[in-house]
Amino acid sequence: MQPGYQTHQEILTQPEAWQQALDILEGNRRDLTSLLLSNYDQVLFTGCGSTYYLSLAAAALYQVCTGQIARAIPAGELLLNKNTILSRSSDKKPTLLIAISRSGSTTETVRAVEQFKAENRGPVIAITNYDHRPLPQMADLSLIIDKGQEASVAQTRSFASMYVTATGLSLLAGNLEKEHQSLRRLPEVGYQIISRYAPLAKEIGENLELDRFYFLGSGIRYGLACEANLKMKEMTLTHSEPFHFLEFRHGPMSMVNPQTVIVGLVSEANAHHESAVLHEMRALGGRTLMLAESHPEAEIQFNSGLSELTYGVLYLPVLQLTAYYRSIAKGLNPDRPNNLSAVVELESL
């Protein structure tokens, strides 16, 4: 099998896993709703690596949808530094923990959930791609999207399937029924975006003159920028970093040169301020790439007609493909990234 074959197939077929995510949400709607509509001190999302970045994106979206405080924490931190995020007093209202893990076996995530439950902190919802693993066996409710399973180490289809699940969960928690129903359009739009923009992803990915990538995203998109960044790093061994849009001016922009790509996951509400950052980076000689629902300067436009709360997953496929093409152009194998394994299982924890 040629290098990258699995990664490529997983990226191209991911909308079918998005569809299954929507079906799983519908199938668990009653149990999910009763868990989500209880009264919590706070809602916590946790995971590791990609699934921590997913937690960042999901917590921001959950808070916007519900108005309730929601936060994200790496599972290793929840395990070893729980008092930085959990209240000491046990008389507080319970915390809802939403644990996200492709494998359902990552040691930090499993141990953090074990500890959370041992301390009777509150209910646990698992979002994962595998059944019969420690995480779904411990959770009070597990949303298992098996079509998100993948042979490659770097998460692509799996991440997107779990992110769509987290999106639907947030919309349900916020009683945003119209937006929740509109998620049904995502798979069709996903296939359209992949076929329309694969050539652009190939052109940028194969341009090895470019030697550093910055991924800018704010609000509900920051976690997605972090994930796109991790793909670029894992698959291509390229220097890359994620930032909130306006933060990039405060130092990191010193790195911009003609070999730099600044990728903007542009919003609707703040497009003016976000595109201004991209204009300034172009003036410094950097190459920019704008992704947006519909913006005259955006090289990648979704034109989904959906609400901003629902289409976050659409930012991912073209950026996943760009990392894939760059990896191949560099003679690497994105199916087996350097130094990485699909699951981190630690004896010592």
Ligand code: F1P
């Ligand atoms: C978490 C993770 C991935 C990373 C790599 C190693 O796995 O850190 O995010 O890309 O595959 O494992 P999981 O808990 O989501 O299975």
